[in-house]
Amino acid sequence: MGDTPVRLLKLLSLLQVPRAWPGSELARRLGVSARTVRRDVDRLRHLGYPVEATMGAEGGYRLVAGSALPPLLLDDDEAVAIAVGLRIAAGHAVEGIDEASVRALTKLEQVLPGRLRRRVAVLGAATSAFPHGDGAAVDPRVLTALAGAIANRERVRFTYRAAGRLVEPHGLVAAGRRWYLPAFDVDRDDWRVFRVDRIRDPLATGVRCASRALPAANAAEFLRDRSYSLAPTHRAAAAVHLPADEVTRRLGTAVATAEPLDERSCRVVLHPDTVEWLAFRLTGLGCEFEVREPAELVAHLRDLGDRVGRAVRR
Numbered sequence: 001m002g003d004t005p006v007r008l009l010k011l012l013s014l015l016q017v018p019r020a021w022p023g024s025e026l027a028r029r030l031g032v033s034a035r036t037v038r039r040d041v042d043r044l045r046h047l048g049y050p051v052e053a054t055m056g057a058e059g060g061y062r063l064v065a066g067s068a069l070p071p072l073l074l075d076d077d078e079a080v081a082i083a084v085g086l087r088i089a090a091g092h093a094v095e096g097i098d099e100a101s102v103r104a105l106t107k108l109e110q111v112l113p114g115r116l117r118r119r120v121a122v123l124g125a126a127t128s129a130f131p132h133g134d135g136a137a138v139d140p141r142v143l144t145a146l147a148g149a150i151a152n153r154e155r156v157r158f159t160y161r162a163a164g165r166l167v168e169p170h171g172l173v174a175a176g177r178r179w180y181l182p183a184f185d186v187d188r189d190d191w192r193v194f195r196v197d198r199i200r201d202p203l204a205t206g207v208r209c210a211s212r213a214l215p216a217a218n219a220a221e222f223l224r225d226r227s228y229s230l231a232p233t234h235r236a237a238a239a240v241h242l243p244a245d246e247v248t249r250r251l252g253t254a255v256a257t258a259e260p261l262d263e264r265s266c267r268v269v270l271h272p273d274t275v276e277w278l279a280f281r282l283t284g285l286g287c288e289f290e291v292r293e294p295a296e297l298v299a300h301l302r303d304l305g306d307r308v309g310r311a312v313r314r
Contacts, residue, residue, distance in 0.1 A: 004040075007032065011040050012063075013075075015051060020060035037061075076116055083108050083120040102172060105140065106147045138179050138197045145202040146172060146181060155186065155207045159200040168209040171219035172196070182219045182226075184212055191215060193226050233272040234294045240268045241288040250285060275300040 007030055014021060014029065027034045041051050041061055052064045074082065086105040112120065149156045150169045157166050167183035174180075179196035191214070216222035240247055244258040244266035251258075251268075258266045268289075270278050275297045282289055282301075291298050 004043075008040055008043060011037070012044060012049065015044075015049075015061060015063040018062070020054055020062045022060040026061065076119075079108070079112060079116055080119050083112065083116075102140075102143045102147045103151075106144045106151065109144060110148075142196060142199055142202055143172065143179065145204065146196070146199075149202070149204040152204070153209045154204045155209055156183075156202050156204055158202040160194055160198055165194075166205075167192070167194070168212065170212075170214055170222075173219050173223045175220075175223060180223050182214065182222050184209075191222070193223055234275055234278065234296055235272045236270040236278045236282075236294060236297050237292040238268050238270075238282060239265060239290045239292065240282075240285060241265050242285060247285065251281060255281065279304060 010030060011026065014026065023034045023037050026037045030037065030040075032040075041053070044051050050064050052062055054060060054062065083105065086101045086108065109117065109120075146156065146169055148154075150171060155166060155168050157164065159165070166186045167181075168186065169181055169183045171182055172179060173182065181194040181196055181199070183192060183194060184190070185192045214222055216225055239261065240258070241264065242250075243264060244260040247256065247258040247266055247268055251270075254271075256268050256270045258268050260266050268282075270281060273281075275294075278297050279301055282291070291301060
C-alpha cells in the first residue's frame with residue numbers, strides 16, 4: 001500500500017477498534033514494514049490522534065482518549081446506526097442532548113452517501129420511540145433543515161398555520177417537550193417565536209441573513225421573555241409561618257424578600273410571576289401561610305384546594 005494518505009486512513013480505521021494492535025499485525029494488514037508502521041503512527045500523533053504504544057507480550061498500538069475530539073472514521077453500518085439514533089433523540093427532545101443531536105445529525109447527513117441516506121430513511125420510518133410528556137411530535141427533517149439554515153445564516157421559507165413565512169432564523173430552543181425557533185420575520189419586520197411542530201416544508205432560500213442583534217442575551221432568554229410577556233404576571237404578598245431566614249434560604253432573594261414578623265413567621269413578597277408559579281412556590285414551602293394579595297392568587301389557591309379536596313374524597 002504505497003499511497004500514504006490512504007494507508008493512514010486505513011491505519012486510523014484499524015486503531016479505532018478498541019484493542020491493542022501488535023506492530024507486526026498492522027504491518028501485515030497494511031502490506032508494509034514495521035518501520036513504516038512506526039512512521040505512520042508518528043504522523044497520526046502529529047495530526048492530533050493520541051496513539052499509545054504499550055510494551056510486553058500483549059503490547060502494541062491503541063488509540064486512547066485525548067484532550068480534543070479528532071475526526072472519526074465510520075463504516076456504513078456505524079454511520080447508519082448513529083444517524084438513526086440522532087434522529088430519535090432529536091425528534092423526542094431527549095433532555096440534555098437534544099440540541100446537540102440536531103447539530104450532529106445535520107453534520108452527518110451532509111456527508112452521508114446517497115445509498116446510506118436511503119438506509120437511514122428506511123430505518124427511521126420503521127423506528128419509533130415510546131412518547132414521553134405532552135410535547136407535540138417534531139419532524140427531525142424540519143429540525144435539521146432549520147439547523148442548517150441557522151449555521152449557514154440563510155433566510156428560510158416555510159408554512160406556519162397555513163400562512164407562508166419568510167424568516168431569518170436565529171436559533172433552536174428545546175423547552176420542556178417542545179421546540180421553538182426565535183427568528184426575525186421579514187414580512188412583519190419584527191422578532192417572532194415559532195413552534196417547530198407547526199412549521200411545514202422549510203426551505204433555505206440561499207439568501208444570506210443580515211447581522212441582527214437578538215433583543216436578549218440568547219435565544220433561550222428571548223423565548224422566556226416573550227413567553228412571560230404573553231402571560232399575565234402578579235406580585236404576591238403572604239404571611240408565612242416560617243422564620244424569615246429560612247424562607248430566604250428556600251426561595252432565594254431572586255424570587256422573594258422576607259421581613260420578620262416574629263421569631264417564627266415573616267411577611268413574604270414574591271416577585272412578579274404567574275399565579276400558578278406563585279402558588280407552587282408558596283405551597284412548596286411546606287408550612288401554613290395566609291395570602292394577602294393579589295385577589296387572582298387567592299382565587300387560584302381556593303380553586304386548587306377544592307380540587308385537591310375532591311380528589312381526596314374520591
